[in-house]
Amino acid sequence: MGGPLIVVPVSALPSWGGCTESGLMAADATAPDDYDRACAVDTLAGVIPIDENGTQALVLADEPATSCYLPRHRAFLRWLAAETEAGLRAAAEAVLVDPATVWEECGTWVSDGPAVLMDSAGAGSDSGTEYPDGGMPAEASVPLPAGRWRVRATQTEADAENRVGLVQLLPAGS
Template identity: 60%
Template sequence: MNALAGTLPIGTAAGLVLGDEPATTCYLPEHRAFLRWLAADSEDDLFAEAERLLADPVTPWEDCGPWETDGPAVLMDSVTAGAELGVEYPAGGKPEQAYVEIEKGRFTVRAIHTKGEAAWVGLVRLIPEAA
């Protein structure tokens, strides 16, 4: 996937895929945004750059299309098959995953990758669509 974000079919639903490159990712529920650590010396620098971008009304977001979800999601590495979540590896350990509290609904997905002075940040934001 060359886009910053997009959707892929999963059965009768669609999964949101954060594209471009692997990156440590967390969810910022107060902004309905996934924050991706592309390059930063500290978490403080990363979060400060994210807050700056989210607060700036002229941030040049890329439209990545719609996504509909029936509620909470699982953040996981795309190389892990969904059926493998929670299953122990032969050598021990389990695939990393994080539950993300997202409300049921239809969203417009917008994304940006920036190279700020102190941090390179990726953001994927979920904008609720009007009913």
């Protein structure tokens, strides 16, 4: 829908409200809705609260680029420019192991385990539910262990044909 992508712990999906028609929370006509809060992240990635229990969502900010999760690297790969998926993945692998890669530190995210990568405009309660006119929400499961994660991100031209975005989760303290 054009908004940033977001990673929501499965346990907190019912609490993610997404976008409302007015752009405001129903219970508080002055508070921005979840989608607008996600859009307010002005770095490559950021963490925002989901509920009063301290549950957090990870926002993959900037643009809603086609993205996937690379479990081996605990990284989200964002397709910025590439001729092929294979070329993009190879470029991402090279960037991830290159000690010269410049990373932006994006805070700490605490998650209680598996999560869902989805459009921030969608409501978490709609996850896995077919739309009335057919089709399913675009989402991907993120097999993540519970933990406290240091979030870092980069957008880089890996080579002449591939520009990658990466948001990587590292154990906090590393």
